[in-house]
Amino acid sequence: MGEFELIRQYFMPLAGLRGSHSVVVGPGDDCAVQKVPSGSDLVFSIDTLVEGVHFPLNYRPDYLAWRTLAVAASDLAAMGADPACFTLALTLPEVNEPWLRDFTLGLGQAAESFGLALAGGDTTRGPLTLSVQVHGFVEQGSAICRSGARPGDLIVVSGALGDAGAALGYLESQSPTADEQFVLERYHHPEPRLTLGVALRHLATAAIDISDGLLADLNHILEASTVGASIKRARVPVSPALTRLKGNAAIDYALHSGDDYELCATIPKSSWANAPTLLKQQLTVIGVIESSPGLRLDGADVKSGSGAVGFDHFRRKA
Ligand code: ADP
Ligand code: MG
Secondary structure, eight states, X not given: OOHHHHIIIIIGGGGGSTTGXXXXXXXXXXXXXXXXOTTEEEEEEEEEEEBTTTBOTTOOHHHHHHHHHHHHHHHHHHHTOEEEEEEEEEEESSOOXXXXXXXXXXXXXXXXXXXXXXXXXXXXESSOEEEEEEEEEEETTOOOOGGGOOTTOEEEEESOOSHHHHHGGGTTOSSOOHHHHXXXXXXXXXXXXXXXXXXXXXXXXXXXXXXXXXXXXXXXHHHHHTOEEEEOGGGSOOOHHHHHHHGGGHHHHHHHOOOSOOEEEEEOHHHHHTSOHHHHTTEEEEEEEESSSEEEETTEEEOSSSSOSSOOTTSOOO
């Protein structure tokens, strides 16, 4: 099977999915063409996943596809963007049709679920690597940046943290328990918080998606906003499953491990007080932004730059 036949058979069918209304020219031409609604800003981001680095060797192709698109879409959620479309640069060691079938099945499910249409891509041969570029829209000037946090803002996170990080220890498990299955599912099928991100657009002063760990990612907001923060360990939301699996260590997963793709945002107190109940139910207040730089956990300084706060490809973990 040649490159073009492969693209036609497996990838073209994903072009007509929900979210494709803004794609004027999809896969098959030299470029894709996207209509940008007047009054909107185009928000875009690219993510690369390398086998053995970002996902395990011989990882299930349908899970891989979901995770890859979810990771990319999560960045749109963090900016408060409405999802529109994506391109996929795929490097494959060989043409393996059963693998491609499962991969595109998972990709189609994710694309449909997130409202992202496939607008184009690139297909090459080499070690298994995926790059996904996602496009979304916000009303002009309303993207949520990392730099907007102000002293007094409350720090909130969505969902529960640490599940996906803990799941890494169970990937090889032959007969996982119900709790292990729960955290494994959180690793295999992260849900980018797209609807929540859009709801935060006129509420949050800053936001980030938690890909490297709460402390590390919150620190990015603090640095970009030149502020500090105090957070409380006991406030950080942890799932019952993770608590049963890890006991007192559950909180360490919640603070340090990424892969959950929940959102962390800062919201002025008055806006929080007036926020819709439905929105508040999806978020937990874990602390407050302060003018004094640095991050404090239960009053003690968290050292940044020590490598202990999160994952950095060019630095070893402490
Ligand atoms: P060019 O050589 O002009 O860059 P390519 O040969 O790389 O074009 O790709 C041909 C067409 O197929 C393009 O429209 C491209 O967007 C599309 N395409 C290639 N690979 C993929 C893929 N994995 N998924 C979706 N579309 C793809
Ligand atoms: Mg060309």
